Amino acid sequence: MRFTDMDTEQLLARIEAKREDVVALTQDLIRIPTVNPPGDAYEACAHFLGERLARCGFEVEYIRADGAPGDSDAYPRTNVVARYQGSAYAGGDCVHFNSHIDVVEAGSGWTLDPFAGVAKDGKVYGRGACDMKGGLASSVIACEALIESGLPLRGALEISGTVDEESGGFSGVGYLAERGYFSKPRVQHVIIPEPLGVDRICLGHRGVYWAEVETKGRIAHGSMPFLGDSAIGHMSAFLHLLETQLQPRLAKRKTAEPVEPVGARVSTLNINSVHGGQVAQPYALDARGWPVGDLPAPLVAHSCRAVLDRRFIAEEKLEDVKREILDMLQELQRTRPGFDFNIQEIMSFVPTATPKDAPVVDAAARAIARVLGREPSYIASPGTYDQKHIVRSGLLRDVIAYGPGILDLAHQPDEYVGVQELVDSAKVMALAAWHLG
Ligand SMILES: [Zn+2]
Numbered sequence: 001m002r003f004t005d006m007d008t009e010q011l012l013a014r015i016e017a018k019r020e021d022v023v024a025l026t027q028d029l030i031r032i033p034t035v036n037p038p039g040d041a042y043e044a045c046a047h048f049l050g051e052r053l054a055r056c057g058f059e060v061e062y063i064r065a066d067g068a069p070g071d072s073d074a075y076p077r078t079n080v081v082a083r084y085q086g087s088a089y090a091g092g093d094c095v096h097f098n099s100h101i102d103v104v105e106a107g108s109g110w111t112l113d114p115f116a117g118v119a120k121d122g123k124v125y126g127r128g129a130c131d132m133k134g135g136l137a138s139s140v141i142a143c144e145a146l147i148e149s150g151l152p153l154r155g156a157l158e159i160s161g162t163v164d165e166e167s168g169g170f171s172g173v174g175y176l177a178e179r180g181y182f183s184k185p186r187v188q189h190v191i192i193p194e195p196l197g198v199d200r201i202c203l204g205h206r207g208v209y210w211a212e213v214e215t216k217g218r219i220a221h222g223s224m225p226f227l228g229d230s231a232i233g234h235m236s237a238f239l240h241l242l243e244t245q246l247q248p249r250l251a252k253r254k255t256a257e258p259v260e261p262v263g264a265r266v267s268t269l270n271i272n273s274v275h276g277g278q279v280a281q282p283y284a285l286d287a288r289g290w291p292v293g294d295l296p297a298p299l300v301a302h303s304c305r306a307v308l309d310r311r312f313i314a315e316e317k318l319e320d321v322k323r324e325i326l327d328m329l330q331e332l333q334r335t336r337p338g339f340d341f342n343i344q345e346i347m348s349f350v351p352t353a354t355p356k357d358a359p360v361v362d363a364a365a366r367a368i369a370r371v372l373g374r375e376p377s378y379i380a381s382p383g384t385y386d387q388k389h390i391v392r393s394g395l396l397r398d399v400i401a402y403g404p405g406i407l408d409l410a411h412q413p414d415e416y417v418g419v420q421e422l423v424d425s426a427k428v429m430a431l432a433a434w435h436l437g
Helices: 005-016 019-030 042-055 129-149 173-178 231-251 318-335 359-372 387-392 419-436
Strands: 059-064 078-085 094-100 123-125 156-162 189-192 197-205 207-216 268-276 303-312 341-349 377-381 399-403 416-418
Touching (some): 005 129, 019 042, 019 123, 019 129, 042 059, 094 419, 123 419, 197 359, 207 318, 318 341, 359 419
Parallel strands (some): 094 156, 189 399
Antiparallel strands (some): 078 156, 197 399, 207 303
């Protein structure tokens, strides 16, 4: 008899009454320009969040990722983790809401100030409105309402604001997960309020393997290329194989996971960058037709580097993904005179997929049905997000992404989040946390 309908009604009404509060909080968060890179205003944002949560009884901890990637005194990687311990009974579970506080640069094409937090026509606009300060605001409102309601909470609620998700999360969730912040017995369930939509539950993501391939050549004068051996020529042979052999093969490998958009339900490979020969520099001519700036030296390239971005599906193994690329390079070494290479891993994460019958999935699904009157859809993400660290380092499997906003708007000009979505998802989060805690 813990979850009577009257209690549920009362909790939902309490959140409905916080409509202006969730808008104001989203605006306030947008106005702290936590742009990454370089990692601006993390400290200010972490403290803003921590001070707010302390006011309703959370115990607040600030954790700077000392010496981790990107951390410096000019740009400290400061994370905040806040915990509210329920007191009705002992021994309940902890539900953790994790949001990244960083946003990508505003870029061009905005018709509104990206950091003003403008609210109009039922929407809040700004960089990070949907990805993911809106989701963070909804989770704060959900927890505040749950605490103020006085409903019995056996376990604990946690909210974290973490840095650097947009650049891999190594100084944010990655750093915390290695230190037990996302492990049992401290935490049992995690909800990441990324902008997946109010009625969609994201179960996980495809895997990723980033590697830098370097082909080697022999330097010589550009006017006598026959005396050297071009690393760019070798790279181009490798890229040709990727395009004509590997990519068509990958396009046929379909996953059973519900990845959205549907185009990402296969394996993919992107060449993120290619650099060969001398460092890139802009060339221009002046009015006389003479070159401006430094002239390039005439050289046969002795090195060429390409960064491969391989996204793989749950049906593939990381070892096989790596082996397939290495095989192609070794094949070239056997068949192409002078071909020599290095391959270096930049990072890799295996796919994650939380089972549909996991407690956090079930609780979110029931909450969505109660609040929105429809069944949720289940999706998986083409790219990784901080769930990868929680699964790999925290060894926690009861993790979903769920939050307000339309993913397509993330990183775009005039990014916004709908006010109704903020309210609805706060209701879903509160019900789910109440049932799990
Ligand atoms: Zn995000």
